[in-house]
Amino acid sequence: EVQLVESGGGLVQPGRSMKLSCAASGFTFSNYGMAWVRQAPTKGLEWVATISYDGSSTYYRDSVKGRFTISRDNAKSTLYLQMNSLRSEDTATYYCTRELMGAWDYWGQGVMVTVSS
Amino acid sequence: DIQMTQSPASLSASLGETVTIECLASEDIYSNLAWYQQKPGKSPQLLIYYANSLNDGVPSRFSGSGSGTQYSLKINSLQSEDVSIYFCQQNYDSPPWTFGGGTKLELK
Numbered sequence: 562e563v564q565l566v567e568s569g570g571g572l573v574q575p576g577r578s579m580k581l582s583c584a585a586s587g588f589t590f591s592n593y594g595m596a597w598v599r600q601a602p603t604k605g606l607e608w609v610a611t612i613s614y615d616g617s618s619t620y621y622r623d624s625v626k627g628r629f630t631i632s633r634d635n636a637k638s639t640l641y642l643q644m645n646s647l648r649s650e651d652t653a654t655y656y657c658t659r660e661l662m663g664a665w666d667y668w669g670q671g672v673m674v675t676v677s678s
Numbered sequence: 679d680i681q682m683t684q685s686p687a688s689l690s691a692s693l694g695e696t697v698t699i700e701c702l703a704s705e706d707i708y709s710n711l712a713w714y715q716q717k718p719g720k721s722p723q724l725l726i727y728y729a730n731s732l733n734d735g736v737p738s739r740f741s742g743s744g745s746g747t748q749y750s751l752k753i754n755s756l757q758s759e760d761v762s763i764y765f766c767q768q769n770y771d772s773p774p775w776t777f778g779g780g781t782k783l784e785l786k
Contacts, residue, residue: 663769
């Protein structure tokens, strides 16, 4: 059974950093591109960042470029999102997702990140 | 960026009814379109990818169609468990990959 389990969220002050992790199991992690998608409270979905199966390519939305870094450790089957210089508008539930034909076929349960003083 | 306009924003339908949700892209996305279902308090789930391919385990009452800039999700014989928010998402070419604003489906 495919499982994606996020961790590392919580309350953080504006300007500070936070690192999210996503532990994957039930599939060969190193064969799949992965992504982070977020959802602000009572809002829609927003793609954040994507990483290729081998980590050689990464993509970011403009609003997080230069502040967020997506990475992966295929030996540990774990996806990461390092978030620096956090802003109030980054407040959201962050989902770890697996890529299938450009769509995302498995999602984690989500982890809440609240940026507030 | 490609904009995705979803309609209607909300929809009320009866059990057994057929429901259609539309998604309009701001440019041709060549069928690179997915549909997701998000039940209250849960993570989104993939229903349809590449405009009309049903994801594993998704009931056959769900179907997708469309091409170019216009796409639709149809739910036949509405069930109570279909009460959800539905999102379309384009994944054509280069990022950013964008979602529609969502359609909230309720029972009448």
